[in-house]
Amino acid sequence: MNTSEKYIARIMFQIKIHSSDGQLYENLFSKVMIKHNSNFRMIKPYGNIGDRKNDGFDKKKGIYYQVFAPENIEKARTISDAVGKLKEDFEGLKKHWHSICPIKEFYYVINDKYKGLPPRVEQEIIILGNQNADVICDSFCSNNLESIFMELEKDDITDIVGMLPTEDISFLNFDILNQAVEYLMHSERDFSLDTFVENPDFEYKIVFNKLSHQVANLLNVASYQTGDLETYFENTGEYVKNELKMRFAKLYKESKEVISEKDSNYADQRFFYILNNASPNGKKAVKDAVLVLMSFYFEACDIFEKPGELTGVNTV
Numbered sequence: 001m002n003t004s005e006k007y008i009a010r011i012m013f014q015i016k017i018h019s020s021d022g023q024l025y026e027n028l029f030s031k032v033m034i035k036h037n038s039n040f041r042m043i044k045p046y047g048n049i050g051d052r053k054n055d056g057f058d059k060k061k062g063i064y065y066q067v068f069a070p071e072n073i074e075k076a077r078t079i080s081d082a083v084g085k086l087k088e089d090f091e092g093l094k095k096h097w098h099s100i101c102p103i104k105e106f107y108y109v110i111n112d113k114y115k116g117l118p119p120r121v122e123q124e125i126i127i128l129g130n131q132n133a134d135v136i137c138d139s140f141c142s143n144n145l146e147s148i149f150m151e152l153e154k155d156d157i158t159d160i161v162g163m164l165p166t167e168d169i170s171f172l173n174f175d176i177l178n179q180a181v182e183y184l185m186h187s188e189r190d191f192s193l194d195t196f197v198e199n200p201d202f203e204y205k206i207v208f209n210k211l212s213h214q215v216a217n218l219l220n221v222a223s224y225q226t227g228d229l230e231t232y233f234e235n236t237g238e239y240v241k242n243e244l245k246m247r248f249a250k251l252y253k254e255s256k257e258v259i260s261e262k263d264s265n266y267a268d269q270r271f272f273y274i275l276n277n278a279s280p281n282g283k284k285a286v287k288d289a290v291l292v293l294m295s296f297y298f299e300a301c302d303i304f305e306k307p308g309e310l311t312g313v314n315t316v
Contacts, residue, residue: 001154001157004214004217005154005164006150007212007214008164008165008272009150009157009158009161009164010146010150011265011268011269011272012161012162012164012272012276013146013149013150013160013161014114014146014263014264014265014269015258015259015269015272015273015276016028016160016161017111017113017142017145017146018113018258018259018263018269019258020069020111021069021111022070024069025067025069025111026055026067026069028145028160029055029056029065029109029145030042030056031160032145032148032149032152032160033056033065033148035152035156035159035160036148036151037058039058039061040056040057040058041056041057041059042055042056043055043057053088053089053090053091053092053093053096053097054066054096054097055067055109057097059101061104061105062101062102062103062104062105063104063105063106063107064093064097064105064106065106065107065109065140066085066089066090066093066106066107066109067109067110068081068085068108068109068110068111069109069110069111070082070111073110073111073112073117073118073121079118079120079121082110082118082121083120083121083124086108086121086124086128087124087128089108090106090128090132093106103135104134104136105135105136105138106128106132106135106136106137106138107137107139107140108125108137108139108140109140109145110139110140110141111141111142112141112142113142113263114141114142114143114263116141117139117141121139122139125137125138125139162276162279162282163282163283163284163287165218165275165284165287165288165291202219202220202298202299203216204307205298205299205301205306205307206219208305208307209267209304210266210267211268211271211304212265212267215267215268215271218291219291219294219295219298220295222288222294222295223295223296223299225292225295226292226295226296226299229292229293229296230296244293244297245297245300247278248278248293248294248297248303249297249302249303251273251274251278251303252270252274252302252303252304254273254277255269255270255271255274256270258273259273267304270304271304274303275287275290275294278290278293278294
């Protein structure tokens with residue numbers, strides 16, 4: 001993978017981290033670990049005995065993982081739940097597994113969404129390690145899972161996050177475009193946005209919205225195809241054009257709710273949130289077509305911020 005592909009893969013993985021809670025995050029964790037370590041085994045909960053406090057382990061090395069993935073780790077009640085689960089799960093793990101496969105390392109896997117863990121949780125993990133001197137006890141957070149993900153082979157990476165968009169958009173397949181249009185129009189009509197009539201400088205808007213050069217390249221290359229897209233809209237009428245505008249604006253609004261400005265690379269994460277959710281099957285041809293649509297609506301200021309519109313910045 002080249003540098004741009006790695007960057008895009010990392011951003012797409014970060015979006016999965018932010019949007020995965022509970023079982024979804026456990027599934028994501030397990031999928032990454034299985035591809036990373038052939039000795040890793042998932043434990044499927046069974047009946048009323050559950051998973052015996054073991055979400056996955058490497059039996060050859062005696063390494064165990066227990067997953068906790070709340071919506072918000074910073075809430076006081078969630079912190080208490082995290083501490084309680086840590087103690088309960090480790091005791092259950094010792095009871096059910098230690099005698100048949102000795103515990104050498106124990107990792108409390110938490111989706112902290114790159115925010116870091118509250119002090120009380122980290123302290124309890126240290127205390128647990130002190131009380132069990134023969135076992136390495138540590139936290140395993142979003143950045144740890146990302147590091148493992150980024151070491152995977154390209155095929156494994158795309159299996160987890162989907163096909164990676166590239167800058168080589170050589171065609172616009174209108175059959176594929178129609179599929180994207182149909183997909184976007186299936187959602188319920190519950191969002192509207194006033195039409196912007198101004199068309200600010202394309203490059204300036206990229207800089208204004210703090211988008212990276214990798215995203216800028218995708219938008220710029222896709223923009224060469226917007227003439228074909230305008231022809232398509234002329235043939236289909238204003239309804240399709242406006243309906244798609246509404247859908248992309250809705251996706252952008254959703255991206256701002258899911259991804260905070262406090263997150264690293266938040267602008268790029270929002271960009272790929274829209275791209276992923278507007279691509280029904282993740283194939284490259286579909287993403288190429290969606291990128292052309294995104295470039296069109298980006299230039300028209302229907303997605304991302306219009307320079308000076310909300311901040312009072314003078315663009316002259």
